[in-house]
Amino acid sequence: MATTTKRSIPLLKHLLRHTQTQTRPVTYMPRPGDGSPRTVTLIPGDGIGPLVTGAVEQVLDALHAPIIFEKFDVHGDMKTIPSEVLDSIKRNKVCLKGGLNTPMGGGVSSLNVQLRKELDLYASLVNCFNLPGLPTRHENVDIVVIRENTEGEYAGLEHEVVPGVVESLKVITKFCSERIAKYAFEYAYLNNRKTVTAVHKANIMKLADGLFLESCREIASKYPSIKYNEIIVDNCCMQLVSKPEQFDVMVTPNLYGNLVANTAAGIAGGTGVMPGGNVGADHAVFEQGASAGNVGKQKIVDRKTANPVALLLSSAMMLRHLQFPSFADRLENSVKRVILEGKYRTKDLGGTSTTQEVVDAVISNLD
Template sequence: MALKTTIFAANLPKQVLYIMNTKIAVAKGDGIGPEIMEAVLRIFAANNVQLEYEFVEMGKSYFDAGHSTGMTAAAKDTIEKLGILFKGPMETPKGKGVKSINVTARKVWNTYANQRDFRTLNGVETVFSKAGIPINLTIIRENIEDTYGGIEHLLTYDVAVGRRIITRPGSEQVIRYAFEMARRKGYTKLACGHKANIMKLTDGLFLEVFQEVAKEYQDIESSDIIVDDLCMKLVTHPEKFQAIVLTNLQGDIVSDLCAGLVGGLGFAPSANIGDNISIFEAVHGTAPDIMGKGIANPTALLLSGILMLRYMGFTKNAATIENALLYTLEQGVHTGDFGDKAIPSSGTQAFADAIIANLGKVPADGGVIEKANLDTRANADHHILTKNKLTVTRGIEEEMVGVDVFVESNDLQPAELAELAKKRLTDNFDLVMISNRGTQVWPTGSIYTELVNEYRVRFEKKPGVAVTQKELLHIAADFSQDVKVCSVEFLMKFGGKIGYTLAQGQ
């Protein structure tokens, strides 16, 4: 079936534009954030980067001041007006029931593609650098959906559930971005990491979209790999991978794993790309234990800033600053968290001073040339929206075929629950299955399957019968006379294919 979802113009390669006097929003961050941001902006100024900065109020202190989103209304308006946010690390207060400011920012502004580039850096010693195995790979992580929706409920005191949301439009956005990114960086291979062998509908949808989009990129070798196998191969042969696209949670885990391969999160840049707003940030922690000591490593934030410069069209500045960083590392200059211990470490600002002194120099190994590796956009491309964008795949035949009723029972055995369910049947429905924690316990099962107090009871319509949503809800309402109903899910067919999974053992 051909995909009919919207293809967004911002996902397609653009001519590189050199933009002068461009204003961006800057959030210094918490903990060491202000120190490393100062270092990075000084390097930008020394290389005559033509940017203007509007500093915005975000982070822990704004949570503490009563802003539940971690930012002021003025900060939100500024970021939406300018379209670019450059931010330091931020802390979300613990135990206050508030959402992560980092996740909130990415989701609210639909920065659907998280790009993290991982490469071997001279002067940053790792197991692989010692073995002479170079690493140069990119992880593209879907940034909006998955379990990061944070939609969770306690169905009973003993049973918590979370909704894992994977959508066709969201998957296509990030996957198409990954293929375009691979082309720009000159990659010949792109892999899709997934767990579709277990999560057949959610990861299965992501993989299906990957395979559909891959048909449009015959110049790039596409493949898929189960995520646990991927992790094993990344820690044994990372040099075999060029680019990998994954769902949100799996991408989060795998990108941090890859950071460990090249020296840690202190060397991991991060770009969050959306059609209208993009965020460039350091993803390491706020390190409150060294705050104010002037010893923090600004490398990750600087590398993220370099990605931002390329994105905005400042490709000459980006290449010059990156080469200066690489040259500085090659000379053995380092902060206290890495490097040759025989060479005295530099503080944050001294490290920045060394990079500034080396502007214009190129490392003996691994120098970069002036080019873009992200979609480049000009301020003229940033649109102030007046309504939310809605993307829907249309023209698919839908059919209701039944209902799963999730119920609480603290003492009933499966056969006893089945007898209660049968009392609620009509001529249109059959009771087909009862499961507990996803494993079938009726009409067949094992006495050795341990139970909790939440069951899924499945009713399906009889062949040739048309049923309505009202009838399905009536079954749940009627069933509630005998047991506590916790939740209801309709069973659907789309294009003749079932849109639900069978129980384990069904």
């Protein structure tokens, strides 16, 4: 009898856990009008962009999510973002976009950088985490990289001093450094994160990165419940590939953040599964979290085998931003179930599935 009782205890615990996960939240009370459809600007972009944004459209339609897309044709070889696109984003406050190709050299500025500056999308957020069922070199990775998005080397202040000599200016301001540090600590506080780590190169760039560190320290003093660390960027890269599980929230200047986010994404499962977005005081643009591979190779476009997971998870972030948490949960849970089952995966995840096959699997797993 005692043996039977002992054996039944683990089963009861499992049933209790299962019952708890199925319980609907009782603390969310929407405001009147919260269910009204929201218009979102959609930029399919270049390369695999139309494939993965099309995947999002299909899944959100199957979810019956209250989203209406306002679609615009924008490509990276354009000189500027068309005014009607900017007007749409300013009016709708939220945008979903595929990758935009940035020509190398030639004096053509990046439309991605233009968009961030024009809308003052000062914070880039990339969430790099292990997905259950997807094998990686490291376990227990759950890193949020928060990157200053409007200054630093990306200010684009370059000129040729004399033939053969180019000067590129790195701009760091106290205002922007404090603003991104505050966002990082607010994010940690609101999401029950324990540690914020500032990434820098103040041992060499003593004034510029020194100012960034001073700003982070000042903001950190206002959040005593959150541990604050600092790490030099080259040591940070080494630590990321050896012990990534030690990091929680990371706050960085512009260029370092791009490198750190893509490295962390590669460690946690690849750029094809990491969600992200860019946010400012008034607007937000959601896209694939890691910039590497967000346009993709032509053969992936031709074979229609682009991985839609990153943008689907970014869309879940967008739905939460729009205060549609139930739709976000259903979408995210369905994607995670597909990854866990392992039957439908694109080539970058070790499978042979097409984009459409992954989309169909996600739709069939919606609860």
